[in-house]
């Protein structure tokens with residue numbers, strides 16, 4: 001039987017790659033994003049997809065998207081996210097609030113609206129995209145970003161506790177250094193790229209494809225006993241704090 005999937009942030013670098021992978025594996029994909037133009041472009045490239053222009057911070061807009069999709073989603077990937085760079089002391093409250101609203105509140109709104117439907121058929125699969133920034137390693141000058149990504153990982157655990165009995169499996173994927181979307185600009189300068197590559201134990205920067213493949217595993221039956229987990233997809237960078245301490 002054909003499955004269907006909703007992806008938020010589906011017009012972005014990582015979200016559109018996930019949508020594209022899922023479509024190639026036979027999913028009907030609902031593309032949720034705020035950016036109408038990029039959304040139309042994604043829809044034209046991704047087979048069996050439907051664009052659902054949505055502001056995920058707005059409950060009514062999300063309800064409308066679900067209505068337009070027209071089916072109970074089998075799966076949801078919460079991938080929409082924003083960052084507002086700047087030191088904490090230079091952040092406007094509005095910047096901080098906007099990031100919380102998209103990254104954390106948006107994840108809550110879309111997940112709850114979708115889980116209410118999934119609950120009806122006692123089956124579902126939700127994957128939340130956090131970040132290595134949400135672990136023990138906040139990056140400087142990233143405002144609310146790391147705090148919201150820690151929030152996403154914890155919210156995801158809470159969903160897994162509350163919704164497991166409803167037949168809804170919930171997991172988190174935490175990407176590391178990825179040459180895509182919001183971070184693509186960091187890798188344009190070859191010197192900066194080399195510096196970052198050297199920090200990663202497997203010596204390369206990740207791609208949107210690296211993330212999409214892990215998401216596909218979590219969407220598949222091969223991961224049917226994986227629940228409440230947070231999978232790092234970071235080439236080992238989270239473990240590399242002591243990498244440069246000599247022992248010779």
Ligand SMILES: NC(=O)c1ccc[n+]([C@@H]2O[C@H](COP(=O)([O-])OP(=O)(O)OC[C@H]3O[C@@H](n4cnc5c(N)ncnc54)[C@H](O)[C@@H]3O)[C@@H](O)[C@H]2O)c1
Nearest residue numbers: 009011012013014033034055056080081131178181182183
């Ligand atoms: N690129 C990286 O290096 C990296 C690393 C770790 C985690 N992540 C996470 O991966 C996810 C995708 O990041 P990306 O690099 O593809 O970024 P991106 O900017 O390319 O994509 C994010 C998408 O979210 C959409 N969006 C923003 N606000 C929205 C709203 N209110 N409603 C609906 N859609 C909205 C944007 O229009 C955009 O298309 C994000 O959650 C990000 O935090 C990215």
